[in-house]
Amino acid sequence: MPKLVVLYPPPTDVQIFEGRYRSEHVPLVMERIEGLRKFVAAKVIGSPMGAPQFHRVAELYFDSIEALQAAMTAPGGQAAAAHAAEISTGGAPVLLIAEDDGPA
Numbered sequence: 386m387p388k389l390v391v392l393y394p395p396p397t398d399v400q401i402f403e404g405r406y407r408s409e410h411v412p413l414v415m416e417r418i419e420g421l422r423k424f425v426a427a428k429v430i431g432s433p434m435g436a437p438q439f440h441r442v443a444e445l446y447f448d449s450i451e452a453l454q455a456a457m458t459a460p461g462g463q464a465a466a467a468h469a470a471e472i473s474t475g476g477a478p479v480l481l482i483a484e485d486d487g488p489a
Contacts, residue, residue, distance in 0.1 A: 387450045389453055390480070390481040390483050391444075391469060391479070393440050393443075393469075393475070394440060395436075395437070395439070396472075397474040401474075405472045406441065406472060409468065410468055410472060414465050418462050418465055419461055421446070421456065422446045422447055424443070424444070428441055440475065466480075
């Protein structure tokens with residue numbers, strides 16, 4: 386199952402970012418991104434190599450790469466991407482397309 390991975394750098398103001406992320410961004414993602422099958426968000430709490438490079442990680446799962454691409458080019462996906470960039474005050478979020486490995 387392909388997924389869009391979004392990595393948010395540490396924000397300039399953690400409290401403001403967290404408030405906007407939870408009250409504005411998560412509902413926008415859940416309501417407006419077509420074909421979204423699963424949404425997993427995590428707050429980074431540390432790194433074994435010192436200060437973490439990222440503050441939050443989000444994973445958006447889709448049925449296919451085509452569904453992911455269609456969702457992110459649709460108006461809802463574009464609105465969510467623009468909002469992510471707006472609230473990411475520590476720098477632009479990093480976007481990756483990935484797929485989980487199957488069982489070994």
